[in-house]
Amino acid sequence: MIKAPFAIGVDLGGTRLRAALITADGSIVKRAETATLASSGPETVLQQIEALAKEVAQSVEPQQICGLGLCAPGPLDTKAGLALSTPTITGFTDFPIQAFLAQRVPWPVLLENDAIAATYGEWKFGAGQTLENLVYVTASTGIGGGAVVDGNLLHGRKGMAAHFGHMTIAPDGPLCACGNKGCWEALASGSALDKMARTIGLSDARAVFAAATNDNKEARLLVDETAQWLGIGLVNLMHLYSPDCIILGGGLSNGFDLLSIGISHRVKSAAMPPFQNIPIVKAALADNSGLVGAGAMVFDQN
Numbered sequence: 001m002i003k004a005p006f007a008i009g010v011d012l013g014g015t016r017l018r019a020a021l022i023t024a025d026g027s028i029v030k031r032a033e034t035a036t037l038a039s040s041g042p043e044t045v046l047q048q049i050e051a052l053a054k055e056v057a058q059s060v061e062p063q064q065i066c067g068l069g070l071c072a073p074g075p076l077d078t079k080a081g082l083a084l085s086t087p088t089i090t091g092f093t094d095f096p097i098q099a100f101l102a103q104r105v106p107w108p109v110l111l112e113n114d115a116i117a118a119t120y121g122e123w124k125f126g127a128g129q130t131l132e133n134l135v136y137v138t139a140s141t142g143i144g145g146g147a148v149v150d151g152n153l154l155h156g157r158k159g160m161a162a163h164f165g166h167m168t169i170a171p172d173g174p175l176c177a178c179g180n181k182g183c184w185e186a187l188a189s190g191s192a193l194d195k196m197a198r199t200i201g202l203s204d205a206r207a208v209f210a211a212a213t214n215d216n217k218e219a220r221l222l223v224d225e226t227a228q229w230l231g232i233g234l235v236n237l238m239h240l241y242s243p244d245c246i247i248l249g250g251g252l253s254n255g256f257d258l259l260s261i262g263i264s265h266r267v268k269s270a271a272m273p274p275f276q277n278i279p280i281v282k283a284a285l286a287d288n289s290g291l292v293g294a295g296a297m298v299f300d301q302n
């Protein structure tokens with residue numbers, strides 16, 4: 001039997017829902033996105049996923065599609081197909097999203113953590129191609145990630161490995177969305193920089209990067225502070241995983257060039273010498289890492 005040439009990748013976020021029809025080489029044939037109706041309940045969100053998946057699938061026969069890979073924010077139990085407690089989407093508590101979605105679409109459904117799917121996308125088709133070891137970190141609303149170790153994508157118990165954002169970096173630091181204090185994402189995510197931006201009269205992280213580019217001193221200090229916190233976590237990950245490369249994605253990577261100066265300083269001062277030359281690069285697939293990764297996983301499961 002000839003293998004179906006297409007898969008659907010869906011990236012469910014707390015604010016955006018994206019879907020794409022992809023081929024086995026990671027090319028996007030058709031892509032669509034919409035705002036997630038995150039507070040309207042799980043039934044509405046399922047309807048949205050079904051509609052968007054069917055929209056991107058329109059141009060081909062259903063049997064030409066080998067499956068649908070859905071990625072969503074954690075914690076998920078991807079082995080049981082459950083959303084355990086997604087703070088950004090109402091009703092996603094112990095919610096059997098994989099089984100419910102499979103009832104609505106004519107394809108097998110695979111469930112993956114969004115950052116692990118993005119890691120896979122960057123590994124297969126993006127900035128980490130051919131590497132045996134890599135760490136991917138996405139910093140936007142929160143911080144998530146994934147790791148490839150000795151040529152294997154890390155999943156861990158219940159598929160919950162690599163929730164890097166909740167490493168405690170400063171025990172007396174700001175409160176995190178998870179309830180703990182001083183988590184990495186409470187200090188170094190896009191939302192952490194958004195909050196700091198408002199203390200100097202700027203709207204958000206993007207405005208901070210623009211002002212820092214124009215040599216605004218206060219904005220530069222905020223960029224340096226964020227880079228410091230990012231660097232502290234990245235050095236921890238270097239020591240933990242000894243990756244061939246660290247890939248940085250998510251909204252905060254829009255300021256990659258500005259941040260990388262401070263990150264390099266932190267790496268130089270805190271990483272043990274044999275770890276200091278691990279390259280830190282920007283993600284290559286931007287918003288599509290998760291989509292493409294989730295779709296590609298379907299091919300690789302068949």
Ligand SMILES: [Zn+2]
Nearest residue numbers: 166176178183
């Ligand atoms: Zn946390």
